[in-house]
Amino acid sequence: MARAKNKEELLLQGEENYQKLMTLIDSLSEEEQVAIFPFEGRDRQIRDCLVHLYEWHQLFLDFVNNNQQEAIVPFLPVPYNWKNYGEMNIKFWEKHQNTSLENAKNMLETSHNNCLDMIKKYSDEELFTKKYYNWTGTTSLGSYGVSATASHYDWALKTIRKYKRSLK
Template structure:
């Protein structure tokens, strides 16, 4: 699927990919939902995958809120940057080892809706014009939104499909 280039495509892909992800998850048995992925990955199960998505939603939500209110804030919190952000993902994983699957699902569903609500408030121009906001650096707000939603959902879909295939 092509990367969204406007608000309508972004909202459509984010919604469709999220719905596909939740349908795939909901079609797993309770035992499968709680099973461990048999392949090497940072995220060992559905809970870990959903917690990862939730944390990236929080990055987007908090970054957008603070910057749109005039408080300059980088997307990745210190001490992280685009070279060492895998270390941040490990911290997210560690943070959620006591989070229940049910909580991870609830948090993800809410944060998904929060992301869509933020996206809704912007125009195509505001979302997809590079450097429209000085706080988006050399890219666009929409690029960050795509990364936090539709493309991240695509990653999660591939991970859980791989897990489901391994169950056969």
């Protein structure tokens, strides 16, 4: 699926990919949903993928909320940047080692809806005009929205599909 270029596509892709993700997870037994992946990687089970998505939703929501309050803050919290954000992802993983799969699902559902609600507040022009806001740098607000939702869901779908294939 091509990257969203307008608000309608962003909302549609975000919702479709979220639903695909939940359907894929629901296609697994309860035991399979909590099992450890048999391959290497930071995320070792479905819960890890879901809390990763949740945390990136929080980054998006905080980024928009803070900057709309005219407190110019970067998308990634200090001390992270686009060169070392992998360290931040590890911190997210560590933070949620005691989060249950059920809580991860609930947290993700809420944050997913919050992201879509946030996106709905903006026009196509506000979302997809590069540099419309000085705090989005050289890109657009919609690009951040795509990254936090639709394309991040693609990553989770690929990871969980790989896990599901390994079960055969």
